[in-house]
Amino acid sequence: MTALGTAIIGLGSISGVHLKALAGLELAQLKAVVDINEALAKKVAEEYGCDYYTDYKEMLKREDIQVVHLCTAHYLHSPMTIDALKAGKHVLTEKPMAENLESAHKMLQTAAELPEVQLGVIFQNRYNAPSRRMKQAVDSGEYGKLVCLKGLVTWNRTSAYYETEWKGKWATEGGGVLINQSIHTVDLLQWLGGEIAFVKGSISTDSLEGIIEVEDSAHAYISFKSGATAVFYATNAYGRNSPVEVELVFEQATLLQRGDTLYLEQDGKLTILEEPVANTMGEKSYWGMSHELQIRDFYEHLLAGKPFWIDGPEGYNGFRLVMDIYESSRTGQKVVYSGTEVVV
Numbered sequence: 001m002t003a004l005g006t007a008i009i010g011l012g013s014i015s016g017v018h019l020k021a022l023a024g025l026e027l028a029q030l031k032a033v034v035d036i037n038e039a040l041a042k043k044v045a046e047e048y049g050c051d052y053y054t055d056y057k058e059m060l061k062r063e064d065i066q067v068v069h070l071c072t073a074h075y076l077h078s079p080m081t082i083d084a085l086k087a088g089k090h091v092l093t094e095k096p097m098a099e100n101l102e103s104a105h106k107m108l109q110t111a112a113e114l115p116e117v118q119l120g121v122i123f124q125n126r127y128n129a130p131s132r133r134m135k136q137a138v139d140s141g142e143y144g145k146l147v148c149l150k151g152l153v154t155w156n157r158t159s160a161y162y163e164t165e166w167k168g169k170w171a172t173e174g175g176g177v178l179i180n181q182s183i184h185t186v187d188l189l190q191w192l193g194g195e196i197a198f199v200k201g202s203i204s205t206d207s208l209e210g211i212i213e214v215e216d217s218a219h220a221y222i223s224f225k226s227g228a229t230a231v232f233y234a235t236n237a238y239g240r241n242s243p244v245e246v247e248l249v250f251e252q253a254t255l256l257q258r259g260d261t262l263y264l265e266q267d268g269k270l271t272i273l274e275e276p277v278a279n280t281m282g283e284k285s286y287w288g289m290s291h292e293l294q295i296r297d298f299y300e301h302l303l304a305g306k307p308f309w310i311d312g313p314e315g316y317n318g319f320r321l322v323m324d325i326y327e328s329s330r331t332g333q334k335v336v337y338s339g340t341e342v343v344v
Contacts, residue, residue, distance in 0.1 A: 002027070002303055003029040004027065004028050004029070004066045004067050004302060006030050006068075006069065007031055007034060008032075008034065008068075008071060009033075009071065010034070010035060010070060010071035010076075011033060011040050012071060014071050018291065018295065021292040021295045023048065028295075028299055030048055031065050032050050032065065033048070033050060033051075036054055038054050056080060057083065065089065067299070067302065068090070068092070069091075070084075073173075074098065074099040074179070074180075075098075075171065075173075077093050078103035078104065078106055078107050081093055081107045081111075090118045091119050091120065093120070094122045095123060095187075095315075096174060097121050097316065098319070099172060100323070101320075104319060107119065112312075118301070118302060118307065118311065119312040121312065121314070122291070123184060123294070123310055123315065125290060126187070126294075128289075128290050129262070130257040130262035130274045131257070133255070134248055134262070137248065137250065138194075138248070143252045145226075145227075145250065145251050146193070146226065146248060148249045149222075149229075150231045150232070150246070151182075151185040151232045151244075152232075152244065152245040153185050153233070154233075154235055154242045155234075155241045156240055157208070162211065168212035168214055170214060176215040177216055177235060177236045181234065181236060182232075182234035183322055184318075187317070189232060190222075190321050192246075193228055193230055194226050194228070195224060195337070196223070196337045197224060197225045198223050199221070199325060199328060199334060200220065200328050200334035201232070201324075202218070202325075202328070203215035203218040203325070203326065204217050206237045207237035208236070216235060216236040217233075217234065217235040218232075218233070218329075220328070243258050243259030243260075244259065260275070261276060
């Protein structure tokens with residue numbers, strides 16, 4: 001079976017799930033890892049039997065590497081994506097796709113100009129069994145019309161988490177809890193809810209005021225063109241990392257996801273539809289197991305010559321909603337979606 005040569009840029013925490021997923025994927029062969037920390041790059045390269053670099057541009061010169069995974073700081077996603085695409089590499093970037101709208105637009109423009117290579121964006125929670133089941137319920141109409149949704153993320157980040165050169169800063173992280181920890185939940189709300197009519201939201205810095213520039217708490221009200229509405233709340237000021245909650249209320253039933261468990265409430269009865277899958281990735285449990293599923297799906301699309309479904313424009317949808325919540329907080333006004341935004 002054909003295997004695509006692969007490289008990973010950035011060897012921070014999230015790279016672990018990419019490395020483990022690739023190690024078990026027959027469709028990929030890890031050729032190189034890249035990190036400015038040479039000792040770390042060398043260590044990981046020895047562990048996974050590949051080459052290492054401290055300069056990603058040197059790695060991009062290799063003809064035996066067709067795919068690049070970006071696990072770097074947010075502000076590096078756009079320039080690295082553009083360089084990799086121009087070097088003829090497919091790119092799978094971690095969320096968020098960029099740190100601001102301008103950087104994201106540059107990525108999309110480059111991808112549009114180079115149709116021979118693909119840009120994929122990691123939103124692995126769309127592959128979770130509860131997410132897929134909720135999407136099926138929305139699309140099939142089996143429980144009637146979708147009435148309303150909610151998303152809750154109550155996690156904890158201390159000042160120690162932000163002791164890096166890029167986290168906690170607008171210019172490099174692009175925001176706080178909204179763009180980093182809870183963007184997955186924001187993405188699920190817009191993916192499940194459909195086209196947005198408007199959003200109004202606000203952000204605040206509560207527990208980490210004076211420590212970080214960005215927010216540690218955010219909330220939003222989303223109105224969809226279908227008539228459904230959603231409320232969203234996220235914070236890094238809670239005392240622990242509680243399971244994420246997503247609820248969908250239909251005319252005839254309610255679906256509630258808490259963590260990796262999906263419940264159906266119908267006719268006064270509560271039924272479990274999906275139960276948690278054992279975490280074998282050896283990483284943070286709340287990241288889930290679906291990186292492996294999305295990474296495999298990306299490679300299957302590449303090898304089949306088919307467009308990947310969570311491409312740049314699709315990955316941009318959740319990112320744009322995050323940016324619009326920031327804008328609404330800044331202006332105190334709702335952001336109205338008058339039509340499809342032209343981004344390329």
